[in-house]
Amino acid sequence: xxxxxxxxxxxxxxxxxxxxxxxxxxxxxxxxxxxxxxxxxxxxxxxxxxxxxxxxxxxxxxxxxxxxxxxxxxxxxxxxxxxxxxxxxxxxxxxxxxxxxxxxxxxxxxxxxxxxxxxxxxxxxxxxxxxxxxxxxxxxxxxxxxxxxxxxxxxxxxxxxxxxxxxxxxxxxxxxxxxxxxxxxxxxxxxxxxxxxxxxxxxxxxxxxxxxxxxxxxxxxxxxxxxxxxxxxxxxxxxxxxxxxxxxxxxxxxxxxxxxxxxxxxxxxxxxxxxxxxxxxx
Amino acid sequence: xxxxxxxxxxxxxxxxxxxxxxxxxxxxxxxxxxxxxxxxxxxxxxxxxxxxxxxxxxxxxxxxxxxxxxxxxxxxxxxxxxxxxxxxxxxxxxxxxxxxxxxxxxxxxxxxxxxxxxxxxxxxxxxxxxxxxxxxxxxxxxxxxxxxxxxxxxxxxxxxxxxxxxxxxxxxxxxxxxxxxxxxxxxxxxxxxxxxxxxxxxxxxxxxxxxxxxxxxxxxxxxxxxxxxxxxxxxxxxxxxxxxxxxxxxxxxxxxxxxxxxxxxxxxxxxxxxxxxxxxxx
Numbered sequence: 001x002x003x004x005x006x007x008x009x010x011x012x013x014x015x016x017x018x019x020x021x022x023x024x025x026x027x028x029x030x031x032x033x034x035x036x037x038x039x040x041x042x043x044x045x046x047x048x049x050x051x052x053x054x055x056x057x058x059x060x061x062x063x064x065x066x067x068x069x070x071x072x073x074x075x076x077x078x079x080x081x082x083x084x085x086x087x088x089x090x091x092x093x094x095x096x097x098x099x100x101x102x103x104x105x106x107x108x109x110x111x112x113x114x115x116x117x118x119x120x121x122x123x124x125x126x127x128x129x130x131x132x133x134x135x136x137x138x139x140x141x142x143x144x145x146x147x148x149x150x151x152x153x154x155x156x157x158x159x160x161x162x163x164x165x166x167x168x169x170x171x172x173x174x175x176x177x178x179x180x181x182x183x184x185x186x187x188x189x190x191x192x193x194x195x196x197x198x199x200x201x202x203x204x205x206x207x208x209x210x211x212x213x214x215x216x217x218x219x220x221x222x223x224x225x226x227x228x229x230x231x232x233x234x235x236x237x238x239x240x241x242x243x244x245x246x247x248x249x250x251x252x253x254x255x256x257x258x259x260x261x262x263x264x265x266x267x268x269x270x271x272x273x274x275x276x277x278x279x280x281x282x
Numbered sequence: 283x284x285x286x287x288x289x290x291x292x293x294x295x296x297x298x299x300x301x302x303x304x305x306x307x308x309x310x311x312x313x314x315x316x317x318x319x320x321x322x323x324x325x326x327x328x329x330x331x332x333x334x335x336x337x338x339x340x341x342x343x344x345x346x347x348x349x350x351x352x353x354x355x356x357x358x359x360x361x362x363x364x365x366x367x368x369x370x371x372x373x374x375x376x377x378x379x380x381x382x383x384x385x386x387x388x389x390x391x392x393x394x395x396x397x398x399x400x401x402x403x404x405x406x407x408x409x410x411x412x413x414x415x416x417x418x419x420x421x422x423x424x425x426x427x428x429x430x431x432x433x434x435x436x437x438x439x440x441x442x443x444x445x446x447x448x449x450x451x452x453x454x455x456x457x458x459x460x461x462x463x464x465x466x467x468x469x470x471x472x473x474x475x476x477x478x479x480x481x482x483x484x485x486x487x488x489x490x491x492x493x494x495x496x497x498x499x500x501x502x503x504x505x506x507x508x509x510x511x512x513x514x515x516x517x518x519x520x521x522x523x524x525x526x527x528x529x530x531x532x533x534x535x536x537x538x539x540x541x542x543x544x545x546x547x548x549x550x551x552x553x554x555x556x557x558x559x560x561x562x563x564x
Binding site (some may be wrong): 074120121122124139140175178179180182183184186187188189190191192193194195196197198199200201206208209211212213215216217218219220221222223224225226227228230231234235238241242244245246247248249250251252254255256259260262264267268270271272273274275277278279280281 | 356402403404406421422457460461462464465466468469470471472473474475476477478479480481482483488490491493494495497498499500501502503504505506507508509510512513516517520523524526527528529530531532533534536537538541542544546549550552553554555556557559560561562563
């Protein structure tokens with residue numbers, strides 16, 4: 001089915017996608033594009049990709065059936081413009097964590113051949129050398145087609161993810177950003193802020209980072225995520241994230257007030273309700 | 283060395299301590315005290331303890347060499363008073379997550395035979411049936427002797443933890459509460475509040491708990507912890523926890539402001555610094 005796929009952005013996500021694709025379609029040739037020359041040479045060395053370039057215009061020469069954008073979302077508009085200028089006719093999708101406005105912007109440049117995608121998978125790791133071929137297996141992958149999306153393009157992207165054992169779910173681009181702004185982006189902001197707070201609470205020869213027990217290590221694992229990727233997510237989904245942060249701030253203020261006023265019964269209620277909701281996830 | 287140990291509070295922590303003790307000292311008889319009759323019968327059935335009672339006065343009849351208090355910290359004063367009234371002469375320690383004022387209060391009732399202890403180990407699980415015999419192996423255990431602590435009692439508790447393969451560290455009781463208020467208690471408050479916020483952000487038929495990808499599951503695991511245990515920690519270490527929450531709130535406010543004003547460079551700095559600090563923990 002797939003003979004030539006081009007991946008723009010050869011990092012952890014792009015690399016993992018390449019590995020998954022190679023496993024499922026061993027005959028598929030994968031071409032990587034990355035502005036970072038060392039990412040391309042590392043990926044070639046690891047045989048994650050079969051060819052590569054630092055120039056997006058080389059996409060045309062490769063004549064792909066599918067282009068997958070796997071860069072930080074802040075670069076999407078520039079990439080869409082470049083691909084539009086090349087007059088690429090194939091299906092184009094992405095692995096970005098923000099959809100909403102971005103999807104409509106991409107469509108303006110690329111038309112109905114663009115299908116927004118967001119595999120709900122990842123780790124705090126970055127870099128092509130950390131790529132995992134099984135990253136997407138059994139994981140949800142949200143696709144965000146619009147009324148302008150070509151049915152053939154949508155079918156190709158959907159079938160591809162299903163063939164990689166992902167669980168595909170269609171979603172409105174703006175609803176996607178509300179949901180993942182709350183359950184993923186805001187908690188990442190919280191984790192980064194938690195590290196900042198622990199640094200500021202370290203004092204007088206007490207380095208609090210020497211005491212990572214009691215859940216702290218798990219809790220802050222996601223603060224090791226790539227800063228550029230997350231900067232772009234925070235900026236591109238700012239409205240939803242800020243809204244979610246404010247709701248969280250109210251929740252924390254409520255708990256803090258209960259602690260300050262020593263309200264034992266209300267604290268028990270608050271914690272029991274949270275535990276009950278969390279237990280249901282598992 | 284140990285022939286008769288009494289554990290007050292037969293839950294996850296007390297049960298794990300009993301299992302660790304049995305593995306290291308197979309001949310040791312363990313007697314459990316719990317106000318909850320079903321905890322005692324479960325522990326007897328699982329052979330976690332050799333005998334048990336719902337009455338603390340039965341501690342005397344058992345004639346232990348060591349009493350280990352493993353109940354929520356809010357019950358400590360009542361237990362100390364009861365043990366003092368029984369005129370128990372043996373060494374008494376605890377597994378509680380708050381020390382500070384509590385240690386001096388315990389000493390008032392129990393004298394120099396009391397040695398505060400806090401093994402930095404646990405999971406979000408509760409209940410004696412979830413106990414883990416290897417919970418403390420390779421983990422830090424803080425002990426908080428004071429100038430009143432009997433050197434023999436301190437040595438017994440220290441040697442015991444070392445024999446269970448824990449890494450013993452002596453610490454001032456108040457410094458303990460500052461450190462663990464910041465790195466453990468405050469993050470637990472944040473995790474509980476995060477669940478509360480996600481519940482409040484769920485709306486119009488969108489159940490956000492159906493989207494646990496993107497780190498959310500790891501991040502909120504600790505919100506499944508026992509509400510009573512955590513209520514007591516929040517109340518007993520309120521001052522340090524509230525202070526730490528406030529520093530965290532400032533950190534989050536800073537990040538939120540950077541997002542609102544679209545300050546790309548400053549966001550990158552903020553996230554990079556957090557990532558660097560977090561990466562050092564691993």
